[in-house]
Amino acid sequence: MTDTSLQPDRSAAEAQFGDYVALLKPRVMSLVVFTALVGLLAAPVGVHPMVGFAAILFIAVGGGASGALNMWWDADIDARMRRTRRRPVPAGRVAPEEALALGLALSGFSVVMLGLATNWLAAAWLAFTIFFYVVIYTMWLKRTTPQNIVIGGLAGAFPPLIGWAAATGSLALEPWLMVALIFMWTPPHFWALALFMRSDYDDAGVPMLTVTHGRPATRAQILVYTVLLAVLAVGTGFTTVGGPVYLAVAVVLNAMFLKGAWAIWRRDEARAEADDYRVEKRFFRLSLIYLFAHFGAILAEAGIDRMGLSVGGL
Amino acid sequence: MPIAKTHEMHRRRLGRNLGVALLLAAFIAVIFGLTVVKISEGTFTPPHQEGT
Incomplete structure (x- = not known):
């Protein structure tokens, strides 16, 4: 045996x-x-x-x-x-x-x-x-x-x-700017997830904003944080972390992110449920690209600096 | 019939053991690499020379 x-x-x-x-x-x-x-x-x-x-x-x-x-x-x-x-x-x-x-x-x-x-x-x-x-x-x-x-x-x-x-x-100041970028990015990223994983947090009893303050309030908070994030992200482009490459990436992606957050804020639950949270899911996917692209751009700027190149005098 | 028949459980254990072995080998390689770099860069101070 x-x-x-x-x-x-x-x-x-x-x-x-x-x-x-x-x-x-x-x-x-x-x-x-x-x-x-x-x-x-x-x-x-x-x-x-x-x-x-x-x-x-x-x-x-x-x-x-x-x-x-x-x-x-x-x-x-x-x-x-x-x-x-x-x-x-x-x-x-x-x-x-x-x-x-x-x-x-x-x-x-x-x-x-x-x-x-x-x-x-x-x-x-x-x-x-x-x-x-x-x-x-x-x-x-x-x-x-x-x-x-x-x-x-x-x-x-x-x-x-x-x-x-x-x-x-x-x-130094530079790493704290990077910390601030991720810090401000996290709420819209997770609240978008909480919107389309709707019953999960309710079932688990986790006091997510969607559960405690309701879903319209969550949509408004996503927009508020996205606006603050956009100011920070684009503003970082004018510091030593940023540069022309970073600034170009930040302007494009923050415009897209703001557009997504605006669309989320304008929707109500009935419309979101009708298309299976298409806008919220798209915003969540964009948030992942957003963060990787911003840090990729910071990396590119560091590479440009190290190679002694300067683009556009910035 | 063999006494120790191969079972799903044995396969999982083998996988775990191999995983741990590979991790240990990789850790040794990392420590070796770090040691070579720190000694060749001169940033390593042997304990008996500290404070001299």
């Missing part, structure tokens, strides 16, 4: 390697990696490629660790939402204690390794980011206030600052 016949049910719950990877939220990690990389490369100090690679790797591991801790704490909410119920913990493939252990171990590992590979300022900011995401956002704000996304978004905004600190060992 084999061990498999003794424990027939265990095989169904036995985690695969991919389940542990899923705990680290690889899609969120891709945003962390990209924005941290831009912060690192936009810094005025050159970094050895190996050190830069290690820095991004450990920042990504830190981001993944906070994802695992988030999944450990939020397993009850995740089980009730259509979008998240297949995650490893609510699906029963990974035990909650395992997610907690992995998250804690990787948090400590990533902070110490980033400190050893680069400097302790970057490591301290990574530790603060993990703390902010897990304790301030996940454990406290997410279940208590409709401003959860606004304040919690700060955690997702820090990676370029960590990347900059890893390169320079100090902080």
Whole structure:
């Protein structure tokens, strides 16, 4: 008799390697990696490629660790939402204690390794980011206030600052502008998602703005934040982070983003339901392109500066 | 009939073990690379020379 016949049910719950990877939220990690990389490369100090690679790797591991801790704490909410119920913990493939252990171990590992590979300022900011995401956002704000996304978004905004600190060992205005860009981008991005994933947050009892203040108020807030974001994003084009390439990208994308937010604000629920939230879904997809394009443009400006090129005298 | 029949569970365990092995190998490579860079760039200070 084999061990498999003794424990027939265990095989169904036995985690695969991919389940542990899923705990680290690889899609969120891709945003962390990209924005941290831009912060690192936009810094005025050159970094050895190996050190830069290690820095991004450990920042990504830190981001993944906070994802695992988030999944450990939020397993009850995740089980009730259509979008998240297949995650490893609510699906029963990974035990909650395992997610907690992995998250804690990787948090400590990533902070110490980033400190050893680069400097302790970057490591301290990574530790603060993990703390902010897990304790301030996940454990406290997410279940208590409709401003959860606004304040919690700060955690997702820090990676370029960590990347900059890893390169320079100090902080400056430029990385804070990048942080502000992601910070202001997060509310319209998530509220658009909350509009078309309509029953999910209601079912889970998460006080999203759509649940506490209603959907018309959410549509208005998307427009307000998009206007503020557009001012910030275009204004950044006139700082040392920006330049002509960035400015061109910012003007085009912010015009598109404002148009989308305006369309969302003008719609009511009946029209949105009639076309299955087409405008809201399009705005959400555009928001992803928006952020990657802005950071891509910052990266391009840094490349232009490094090559000693100047375009249009800016 | 073999005593240890291959089962889905064994396949998953093998996948996990291989994944961990590859991660460890990659980690060793990263540490080795970092060590070479830090020593060749002269930014590494051996403990017995600190404060001298």
